[in-house]
Amino acid sequence: xxxxxxxxxxxxxxxxxxxxxxxxxxxxxxxxxxxxxxxxxxxxxxxxxxxxxxxxxxxxxxxxxxxxxxxxxxxxxxxxxxxxxxxxxxxxxxxxxxxxxxxxxxxxxxxxxxxxxxxxxxxxxxxxxxxxxxxxxxxxxxxxxxxxxxxxxxxxxxxxxxxxxxxxxxxxxxxxxxxxxxxxxxxxxxxxxxxxxxxxxxxxxxxxxxxxxxxxxxxxxxxxxxxxxxxxxxxxxxxxxxxxxxxxxxxxxxxxxxxxxxxxxxxxxxxxxxxxxxxxxxxxxxxxxxxxxxxxxxxxxxxxxxxxxxxxxxxxxxxxxxxxxxxxxxxxxxxxxxxxxxxxxxxxxxxxxxxxxxxxxxxxxxxxxxxxxxxxxxxxxxxxxxxxxxxxxxxxxxxxxxxxxxxxxxxxxxxxxxxxxxxxxxxxxxxxxxxxxxxxxxxxx
RNA sequence: CGGGCUAUAGCGCAGUCUGGUAGCGCGUCCGUCUGGGGGACGGAAGGUCGCAGGUUCAAGUCCUGCUAGCCCGACCA
Numbered sequence: 191x192x193x194x195x196x197x198x199x200x201x202x203x204x205x206x207x208x209x210x211x212x213x214x215x216x217x218x219x220x221x222x223x224x225x226x227x228x229x230x231x232x233x234x235x236x237x238x239x240x241x242x243x244x245x246x247x248x249x250x251x252x253x254x255x256x257x258x259x260x261x262x263x264x265x266x267x268x269x270x271x272x273x274x275x276x277x278x279x280x281x282x283x284x285x286x287x288x289x290x291x292x293x294x295x296x297x298x299x300x301x302x303x304x305x306x307x308x309x310x311x312x313x314x315x316x317x318x319x320x321x322x323x324x325x326x327x328x329x330x331x332x333x334x335x336x337x338x339x340x341x342x343x344x345x346x347x348x349x350x351x352x353x354x355x356x357x358x359x360x361x362x363x364x365x366x367x368x369x370x371x372x373x374x375x376x377x378x379x380x381x382x383x384x385x386x387x388x389x390x391x392x393x394x395x396x397x398x399x400x401x402x403x404x405x406x407x408x409x410x411x412x413x414x415x416x417x418x419x420x421x422x423x424x425x426x427x428x429x430x431x432x433x434x435x436x437x438x439x440x441x442x443x444x445x446x447x448x449x450x451x452x453x454x455x456x457x458x459x460x461x462x463x464x465x466x467x468x469x470x471x472x473x474x475x476x477x478x479x480x481x482x483x484x485x486x487x488x489x490x491x492x493x494x495x496x497x498x499x500x501x502x503x504x505x506x507x508x509x510x511x512x513x514x515x516x517x518x519x520x521x522x523x524x525x526x527x528x529x530x531x532x533x534x535x536x537x538x539x540x541x542x543x544x545x546x547x548x549x550x551x552x553x554x555x556x557x558x559x560x561x562x563x564x565x566x567x568x569x570x571x572x573x574x575x576x577x578x579x580x581x582x583x584x585x586x587x588x589x590x591x592x593x594x595x596x597x598x599x600x601x602x603x604x605x606x607x608x609x610x611x612x613x614x615x616x617x618x619x620x621x622x623x624x625x626x627x628x629x630x631x632x633x634x635x
Numbered sequence: 636c637g638g639g640c641u642a643u644a645g646c647g648c649a650g651u652c653u654g655g656u657a658g659c660g661c662g663u664c665c666g667u668c669u670g671g672g673g674g675a676c677g678g679a680a681g682g683u684c685g686c687a688g689g690u691u692c693a694a695g696u697c698c699u700g701c702u703a704g705c706c707c708g709a710c711c712a
Binding site for chain 1: 636641645646647648660661662669670671672673674703704705706708709710711712
């Protein structure tokens with residue numbers, strides 16, 4: 191993309207309403223625009239990152255065998271009356287009625303609807319196990335939305351639901367979700383620590399939240415320093431292998447890690463003192479096992495081998511897709527702007543032409559631009575007639591991880607400059623070497 | 636939902652107390668000089684002062700009502 195033809199409304203000044211870094215930077219980088227409290231338009235740059243995150247979530251869900259579908263945002267109140275949650279959910283549920291006066295709601299989650307789909311089409315134990323998920327907009331009418339997309343009212347969430355014959359099978363689904371979530375976050379360059387959590391209004395027995403450590407996190411967390419050293423890395427885990435998934439779960443949850451909701455001071459005290467950590471965290475996902483809570487109330491049953499009907503064991507598992515943008519920025523920024531991890535960056539590389547209109551500089555930039563495109567990479571070429579300082583400031587703000595600076599001075603010696611946004615370090619090399627270097631970085635991801 | 640506050644140009648703000656021609660900085664547009672970290676100078680565009688009603692010769696400013704948004708708390712992915 192050529193910046194002169196793109197739509198990137200960056201702001202030099204900080205909007206008064208934005209309190210925390212991610213909100214401030216998303217507004218300044220022209221990623222979002224607030225339309226009303228807790229509701230945002232996603233401008234091109236923000237939309238691009240949102241889609242990248244969504245894609246990673248899709249890929250990692252399907253890698254472990256979960257099946258995508260799409261349920262509507264608007265739901266009938268009748269389904270929610272069956273589970274009893276229409277009354278239980280309270281004012282956070284946005285209730286509306288259609289022209290016939292039928293009670294509708296903008297879905298805050300989809301347990302009822304997925305259970306309805308399941309009971310209509312699945313009747314035999316032979317159809318299990320089954321895990322369905324979707325990525326869809328949700329609405330929760332928060333009393334006080336704040337912090338930009340971190341706590342909006344409208345938000346994009348991946349929610350998945352497993353249906354299993356037995357509790358053991360359902361616990362395997364639970365462990366498998368944990369594995370897929372760990373890989374999802376790691377691909378985005380985020381460390382999200384699973385912590386024992388409280389089940390809240392969805393209800394249930396086993397539940398873990400995934401928390402990204404950040405000063406602006408909404409939850410206070412307590413953990414054994416050792417948990418931050420555990421990484422999934424490149425290991426190849428068979429999602430259908432019960433023992434493999436369980437051992438990952440055990441490995442990641444054996445050390446103490448809890449949010450303030452479930453914090454147990456006595457247990458925490460057993461952690462060696464020099465490893466007792468207290469911090470703040472942003473919740474970016476949660477997995478639940480809740481057994482037959484919905485299958486019983488809504489009649490989601492299968493006929494077992496013994497010919498008897500039995501309610502299925504379920505769990506639900508969520509990733510806050512839009513919220514992840516906020517978490518990513520909270521975890522990756524400096525005073526100049528955002529620093530995108532390579533896995534989610536809106537553009538792979540920025541090309542800064544220091545002297546637009548100079549034949550040599552223009553030609554060198556064009557060549558770089560086309561080389562990257564030919565390799566399937568997505569460059570952002572700042573071809574505006576701006577001064578160098580302004581171009582650098584924009585690149586730093588929007589946080590592309592790699593920048594190639596092209597100017598007459600360097601071209602005289604046949605070199606351009608490759609700069610890492612994260613380290614700030616620059617290296618001079620020929621344009622060909624620069625393309626090779628950047629291409630290798632993305633090939634290795 | 637309790638407490639506090641705000642609403643004036645795309646963004647950040649002054650002007651309101653004490654009523655009398657709508658302002659500043661940034662951004663935008665044009666021109667000149669510049670040209671490796673938000674440069675300088677000159678010119679220009681851009682406003683139903685959140686909405687409705689009232690007081691007044693006259694309302695951004697005073698009064699009444701409403702709406703929206705923000706902050707702290709409680710709540711929450």
